[in-house]
Amino acid sequence: MTLCTKINRALLLIAVSVLWLCPPGWAETRQPLRIGLGEEPRTLNIWMASDANSNNILSQIYQPLYRHAPGETEMVPWLAAGPPEMAADGVTYQVRLRPARWSDGSAFTAADVAFTCRLIKEFKIPRHYSRWKFVDQIEAVDDRTVRFILKEPMAIFLTRSLTIPIVSEKEWREVAASARKQKKPLASLFNHTVKRPLGTGPFVLEKWHKGAYLHMKKNDLFFGQGLRIGGRLLGPFVEEILFKIYGTSDVAMLALKKGAIDMYWQGIQPGYIENLEQHPEIRIFSSERSALYYLGFNLRKPPFDDPALRRAAAMLVDKSFIIKRVLQGYGSRMDSIIPSGNEFWYNPNLTEYGEDLNREQRIRAAYRILKQAGYRWTQPPVDDSGKVQPAEGLRLPGGSLMESVTILTPPADYDPHRAISGLLIQQWLRQAGIPASSRPMAFGALLQQVKARHDFDAFILGYGRLSLDPDYLRIFFHSEFDRERGWNMSGYHNPEFDRIAEASEKTMDLEARRLRIYKMQEIIARDVPYLPIYLPREIEAVRTDRFTGWVQMLEGIGNIWSFCQLSPVN
Amino acid sequence: MTMEIRRYILGRLFQITLIFFVILTVLFLLFRLAPGDPVSRMVDPNMTPEDAQRLIEQLGLDLPMWQQYLIYLENFLKGRFGISFHYGQPVSEIILNRLPNTILLFTSSILLAAFVGVFLGKIVSWKKGERIDTWVTIGALVCHTLFLPWLALIIIWVFAYWIGWFPLTGMISAEIWTDPSAGLLRKGLDIAHHMALPLITLFLIHFGSYLLVMRSSMLDTLREDYILTARAKGLDEATIRNRHAAPNAALPVITSVGLSLAFSINGGALTETVFTWPGLGRELVFAVSNNDYPLAQASFLLIAAVVLTANLVVDLLYAYLDPRIRY
Numbered sequence A: 001m002t003l004c005t006k007i008n009r010a011l012l013l014i015a016v017s018v019l020w021l022c023p024p025g026w027a028e029t030r031q032p033l034r035i036g037l038g039e040e041p042r043t044l045n046i047w048m049a050s051d052a053n054s055n056n057i058l059s060q061i062y063q064p065l066y067r068h069a070p071g072e073t074e075m076v077p078w079l080a081a082g083p084p085e086m087a088a089d090g091v092t093y094q095v096r097l098r099p100a101r102w103s104d105g106s107a108f109t110a111a112d113v114a115f116t117c118r119l120i121k122e123f124k125i126p127r128h129y130s131r132w133k134f135v136d137q138i139e140a141v142d143d144r145t146v147r148f149i150l151k152e153p154m155a156i157f158l159t160r161s162l163t164i165p166i167v168s169e170k171e172w173r174e175v176a177a178s179a180r181k182q183k184k185p186l187a188s189l190f191n192h193t194v195k196r197p198l199g200t201g202p203f204v205l206e207k208w209h210k211g212a213y214l215h216m217k218k219n220d221l222f223f224g225q226g227l228r229i230g231g232r233l234l235g236p237f238v239e240e241i242l243f244k245i246y247g248t249s250d251v252a253m254l255a256l257k258k259g260a261i262d263m264y265w266q267g268i269q270p271g272y273i274e275n276l277e278q279h280p281e282i283r284i285f286s287s288e289r290s291a292l293y294y295l296g297f298n299l300r301k302p303p304f305d306d307p308a309l310r311r312a313a314a315m316l317v318d319k320s321f322i323i324k325r326v327l328q329g330y331g332s333r334m335d336s337i338i339p340s341g342n343e344f345w346y347n348p349n350l351t352e353y354g355e356d357l358n359r360e361q362r363i364r365a366a367y368r369i370l371k372q373a374g375y376r377w378t379q380p381p382v383d384d385s386g387k388v389q390p391a392e393g394l395r396l397p398g399g400s401l402m403e404s405v406t407i408l409t410p411p412a413d414y415d416p417h418r419a420i421s422g423l424l425i426q427q428w429l430r431q432a433g434i435p436a437s438s439r440p441m442a443f444g445a446l447l448q449q450v451k452a453r454h455d456f457d458a459f460i461l462g463y464g465r466l467s468l469d470p471d472y473l474r475i476f477f478h479s480e481f482d483r484e485r486g487w488n489m490s491g492y493h494n495p496e497f498d499r500i501a502e503a504s505e506k507t508m509d510l511e512a513r514r515l516r517i518y519k520m521q522e523i524i525a526r527d528v529p530y531l532p533i534y535l536p537r538e539i540e541a542v543r544t545d546r547f548t549g550w551v552q553m554l555e556g557i558g559n560i561w562s563f564c565q566l567s568p569v570n
Numbered sequence B: 001m002t003m004e005i006r007r008y009i010l011g012r013l014f015q016i017t018l019i020f021f022v023i024l025t026v027l028f029l030l031f032r033l034a035p036g037d038p039v040s041r042m043v044d045p046n047m048t049p050e051d052a053q054r055l056i057e058q059l060g061l062d063l064p065m066w067q068q069y070l071i072y073l074e075n076f077l078k079g080r081f082g083i084s085f086h087y088g089q090p091v092s093e094i095i096l097n098r099l100p101n102t103i104l105l106f107t108s109s110i111l112l113a114a115f116v117g118v119f120l121g122k123i124v125s126w127k128k129g130e131r132i133d134t135w136v137t138i139g140a141l142v143c144h145t146l147f148l149p150w151l152a153l154i155i156i157w158v159f160a161y162w163i164g165w166f167p168l169t170g171m172i173s174a175e176i177w178t179d180p181s182a183g184l185l186r187k188g189l190d191i192a193h194h195m196a197l198p199l200i201t202l203f204l205i206h207f208g209s210y211l212l213v214m215r216s217s218m219l220d221t222l223r224e225d226y227i228l229t230a231r232a233k234g235l236d237e238a239t240i241r242n243r244h245a246a247p248n249a250a251l252p253v254i255t256s257v258g259l260s261l262a263f264s265i266n267g268g269a270l271t272e273t274v275f276t277w278p279g280l281g282r283e284l285v286f287a288v289s290n291n292d293y294p295l296a297q298a299s300f301l302l303i304a305a306v307v308l309t310a311n312l313v314v315d316l317l318y319a320y321l322d323p324r325i326r327y
Helices: A003-021 A053-059 A110-123 A158-161 A169-180 A186-188 A249-258 A270-277 A307-316 A318-326 A359-372 A416-431 A445-453 A474-476 A497-508 A508-526 A560-565 B003-033 B049-058 B065-077 B091-126 B131-147 B150-161 B185-222 B224-233 B237-249 B251-266 B269-274 B280-289 B293-321
Strands: A035-036 A092-094 A135-142 A147-152 A203-209 A214-216 A241-243 A282-287 A290-296 A331-333 A405-409 A436-440 A458-463 A530-536 A538-543
Touching: A035 A249, A053 A110, A053 B003, A053 B280, A092 A560, A110 A135, A110 A169, A147 A270, A158 A214, A158 A282, A169 A186, A203 A241, A203 B003, A214 B003, A249 A270, A249 B150, A270 A282, A290 A307, A290 A416, A307 A416, A307 A508, A307 A530, A318 A331, A318 A416, A318 A530, A405 A445, A416 A436, A416 A458, A416 A530, A416 A538, A445 A458, A474 A508, A497 A508, B003 B065, B003 B293, B091 B131, B091 B185, B091 B251, B091 B280, B091 B293, B131 B185, B150 B185, B185 B237, B185 B251, B185 B269, B224 B237, B237 B251, B251 B293, B269 B280, B280 B293
Parallel strands: A035 A241, A405 A436, A405 A458
Antiparallel strands: A092 A147, A135 A147, A203 A214, A214 A241, A282 A538, A290 A458, A290 A530, A331 A530
8 A cells, every 4th residue: 555545545534534523413402592693793891892793792781771672662661660750850860770680699789870870971981971971960879779860851861871781880890990090091991801791681691702602691690580571571581592603694594594593693685585485494574673874965065055956866866766676675765864663753744755756757856946946957857848858067056067976885895785876876866967976985984084074975874773762863963063073964054953953852741852853854854964765674584493482673683572582492 | 054144144134124114114104094094984873073082082093193103113112012993902812812713724725735736736747748637737727716705605505505514614613612511622623624614615726826836847847957867767757756856846836835824824804704714814804994903003014024034934945945046
């Protein structure tokens, strides 16, 4: 036997041994719930976590005082024992807490709540501070009661402030003390490495094997266990969860079909649905989202500083076409900045630009608006006989030729829907003679151009997850936020809107606030600083052969209610 | 070591230091001049302009560029690579966590591809013009030009999903590694099991280039006088091929393998993404796209240092293996 033959045989033997020793489903004695993630979480530090995957993991651990429940308009008490009691002065609130324990066995007390809120205020923690800066005093009245005194009445206090995750004073006291001594305290707080977060939620982290998986186990000390909250009996009824990471959706879908995961915790593209539907053990959930995808205009300079031009553009954009062709039907048109699924705040009586019009009718409608506003063409889009024709040489009301305008979009590899929508809108605007061109740009660069430099004509962006409280209307369009890195990216200024927005922020009566929010939506629909385009649906797929009990609500099935109610099929 | 070699090494070390300093500076400038910054990507209406400004100050990005550069140089000289903006973790920890995985997969695949490529190149060059030469050469060319993500997905679909011999992706199986009864051997075999498909993919993509280089080099060598002499001495074909031709023909392959091994530390973003292999390549792409300057800079500096050193080592190795070469 030659050396070469010996080597070949040895290699073959090794390969066979490996295959024999490692058949698929090697360790199948346990029944963990297996969830696929599109990316690894960035961090377990709750203050640093700004990505969806970190927040998904941490939402099993850190809990808020109040949260939204499926089918409920109002917040339900979670770590709180009941609704907050508001004093007659309108600025003092008292919250009673449920009896609960941290996952290390120590008692959850009002001191933890007060510590968390003070920490946010002291370190001015980004993304949280704006929701707490109007709170003047936070006191732990006794072990189970917290008192908050606000500087002035604030409508978002319950829905936005009392929904922050509460951390344990024991876990963070030393970290905060050490951060205070640093030159850059906030950076020090952010850079603190959390290995085993201490929480009050239904699961505790057992291990994070970086780059591979996260292992969570049922928290036997979960305060909600056996309780009925929001009309649901809470578990958890699952002993452990394994979060696995998949670099591409293609492989994640194979994993789902093969049974390597029970759920893929990331919205899936409509293109996968047909194939997944052929597998009887896979169920697809299509849920409403609280999101907004829109075309934004720069109102600080011509030509989009003219509302007539923006209305004409709104008339030309065929939202239904985008939903049917680009989103393959998995979405709905948006006419308000507030998604229609947010039923309490959504104003259903807004101007629906171009609804039910065909292409030619849209061009005629846009032509009428522009002509009335003083625009002229070398060759108008509609001739004297009313026939639609290619438009050329659009002139502004002042007589000057309209220069080309650019619609900035994220690139197709980041979001194909927005990139293709940009191309379609470019063509539609050109039909009325508006010399538009769509330009995909790296996401970070696009945001810097739009948000920091304000150097753009129009852009297509989106908010993937909007809060249910509509305070973002004020943040997007109040003139106070038209500054570098402010969220009023269009540069919209309207004293009437500002006044209503300021009043809405402080209106405690829900019905009165709703009227103001309705009015704000009307003003925005009329002035069109943003043209809402579409609201994609959240499509999620799960296997039904091992676990049952997924709870569908706005934003899909990946929520705490599902994880508290899921149970093994057998 | 002769005086000449010593002088040569010192000269090269000086050059390397100079080039490294240039790379250090260019990297700093490239990332700062690229559009976007780590804060503008945060699309959250709760992030106020004041929050964004505070974050910029905390990250030290509010300072004038020259000041940032001096801090960067000072930190580099002190061996501090900073904290990742994206993970809030020391950059060195992230790199040390990812690098072994990359080295394991990519170094193994390069060595395997080089070994098989050299071996097959040697064989087919000896049978030039015969059917085996034609088919193996065509096969090598086809494999070398395949689009890696496509090949990877096909391999995953066939061997992991359809036949089910291998796990779909990843480096380890969560079920096994969370099983308290799983021992070291089982965990080691689990890694090998997961490594099989990415290794096969990388092998298929790379072995062709080594084969073609070796074949071409062997064909040149066969025309040399010492091969004719060996034949005249009456040596058998295998001895001429393995002892006389192959060692001389392998020199270009050594250069190629040396540099490939050096570059292997940056992994391959595509391979690591499709196979969800937790390596440095994927991290590098994330770092660049997320404007995570400390992580991206440190990763590129590491690659630069290894590649520059590998160049020197390959040159010295070349002189050692081929006594005709003198510096």
